[in-house]
Amino acid sequence: MKKIIVGLCIVVLVAVFGGRAYYLRKQTKSETDRIIKIGFLSDLSGFSSPSGKEALSGAQEAVKEINNKPEYGFKIKLSVQDHKFLAKDSLSAFKKALNDEIQGLIIMGSVPVLTLAPLVEQAKIPTIATSAANTEIPSLSNWMFRGWIYVKPQADLLADFIKNDLGVNEVAIFKIKNQFGDDYEDNFSQAYANLEGKVVLTESFSISDTDVKSQVAKIIDKNPKAVVVFGFEHGVAAAIDTLKEQGYSGAILTTPDAMVDYAIWKSKGADVYFTSTTWDFLDPNNKMSLHAMFAYIGTLLLAEAIKNASDNGADSIRQALLNIKNFDTPLGKISYDEKREIIFPKLLIKQMQPDGTTKIVRE
C-alpha cells in the first residue's frame, strides 16, 4: 500500500513540475515570437469581391511565408476587414482595424484608399495601397505607399505604343464612369496630345453596366483606328465583346485592371493589347492572380520594413519602407522613390492570343 502511495506521489510531483517546466518553456518561446498585427482592408462581399478575395489570398500566402522564417523575429497576424469597396464601409473597416492595434495597414482598391487617406494621415499608420492605380494616392498622405502599377506610366506607355508602334493618330476612349476612369482619361489624353495624337470621342459606362451597345455604336460611328478601354473586369469585357460583335476592326487596348475574368478573355479577348508587368498572371502555372501578387508583395514589403526598422514605432517603420531599394519579388527588384511611388523594373505591352496565352509586343 505504502509503495502505491509513494508511487502516486512521485507521479503527481513529476506531473506538477513537468507541467510547470513545459509552461515556462512555452511562455519564454511565446515572448520571442512577437506578434505584429497588420490590417488588411479588402472588398470581400462587394462588387469587386472576386479581386478582393484574390488579394486576401496573396496576403495570406505572404504571412505564411513570413511566419515560417525565424529571421524575421516576429510573426504576422492579419486583421482582415471587409470594406465592400464602399466609402462608408471603408470607414468602419478602418476603425475596426485600428481597434486591433495594427502596426501597418494594406488597403485594396482606389475608392477605399482615397476615402481613408486623411484618416491614415491622422492615425500615422504605415500603409500600402494595393490594387489602387489613382494618380493622387501617395500625395494624399505621408504614410501612404503605392503597392500597384499606377496610372501615369501605363497611360504614357499606351499613348506611345499607339502613336509610334501602331501608327494611329486618332483614338476613342471608352471608360468607366468614376474617378478611376477619369484619372486614366486625363493622363492618357495628356500623354497622347503631347505626341500630337487626337482623342476623337470619349464615351463612358457605369460600374453596373453590362449592355453598352449604344455607346459602342457611337464609337464605331466616329471610326477611330484604336479604342482604349479603361475600367474593371466585366465592364471592360462587355465593352470589348460589344466592340467586336458590332464589327469594330481597329486596335483595342486596356490595362491589367481589366484582365481578371480569364474565361472571357481566353475566348473573346484575342488581339487585345494591355499593359502588364513581367508577371504573366494569365499563365495557368502561376497560381497567383495579379491582385494576389500585389497584395503578397505589399505584405512582404511591410514585413521587411518592420524587420529593418530601428524600433517598433510608426516613424521607424515608415522610414524603413522609404529605404527599401531593390527588394526581390517575383516581378523583379522593386524600390520606393521619395514620393512613395513603387518603381518597377519594367512595364510591358502584351497582346492576348486566341489560345489564351499572351505575347509581348513592346518591352
Next chain:
Amino acid sequence: MILLLQLLINGLVQGALVACMAVAFGLVYRSLRIFHIALGGMFILVGYFFYTFVALLHLSTPIAAGLTLLATLIAGAILESCVYYPFAKKKSTSGVVMLASLGVMIIIENTIALLFGNNVKSISVDLEPTYIFYGLKVTRIQLYEFLICASAFVILGLLIRKNPYFKVAWAMGDQPRLVPVMGLPLQKIRQLIIAVSSLMIALPAALIAYDVGIEPHVGMSYLLTASVAVFFGGIDKYWGWGLGAFILALCQSIVSWKFSGEWVSMVTFIILIFVLLFKPSGLIGNSKRLEEK
C-alpha cells in the same frame, strides 16, 4: 444618320424586351392589385437558373431554356401559394403585400449573392455572330430577343382578347369582387396570372442573361423600367404597355445619341415623374369620370 438608325434599332430590340417585362408586371398589378416588386427577384432567378443549366450543368441551350421556363413557373407558383395568396385570404392591404413582395425580392437577391457571389456571371463565352443590313448591325441574340419577345407580347395580347380564361383574368382587374360571386375559380385564375407573369419575365430575363450576363443586383432596375412602361402606356391598356415600352426604349436611344449612354436611366425617372404628374392614366389610358374617382 446611320448612327441614329443603329440606335433606333437597338431601341426597338430593347423595347421588345421591356414590353414583355411590362406585361409581367402589369398583369399582376392590374388583376391582383399587387405592386409586384418580387418580379425583380424573379428576373434574377431566371438568369441564374439559365446560368446553372448552361454554364454549370453544361446542358444544351434549348434544353436549358426549357428547364429555365419550367423552374420559373415553379418559383412563381411557390410565390403565389406561400406569399401572395395567404395575404389575399387575410384581406391584407396592398401596402402590406407590397412590403412582403419587397421582402421576397431582397431574400432572392441576397441568397443568390451568397450562393454565386456578387460578380457578373457570363452564360455565353463566345462572340455573337453579327448580321449587317444596309450598314446596320444586329447580333444574332438581338434578333432572337426582338422576335421572341415581340411575338410573345402579340400572342398574349390576342389571347387576352379572344380566350375566355385570359378574358376573365383581364376582367378581374376591373371587378375583382365579381369573380367569386360569379362562381369562377378565383384561386386558379390567380395562379394563371402569376404563371403568365412568370413566363413573360422568363423570356426577356433569359435572353438578357445570355446576351450580357447576370449579377444579383440587376433586378430592381429592370423592375423599374417595366413599371414605368406600364404607367406610361396606361394601366388599363395592354397595347399601351407595349407602346410605353417602345417609346421608353427609343427615348433612351435618342438620349444616348444626343448626349451619352450614361444618362439613359435618368430618362426613365423623368418619364415616370412626368406621367404621374400630368397624365396619370397613361398615354392611351382613358381619363376616369368624376364619379368613378
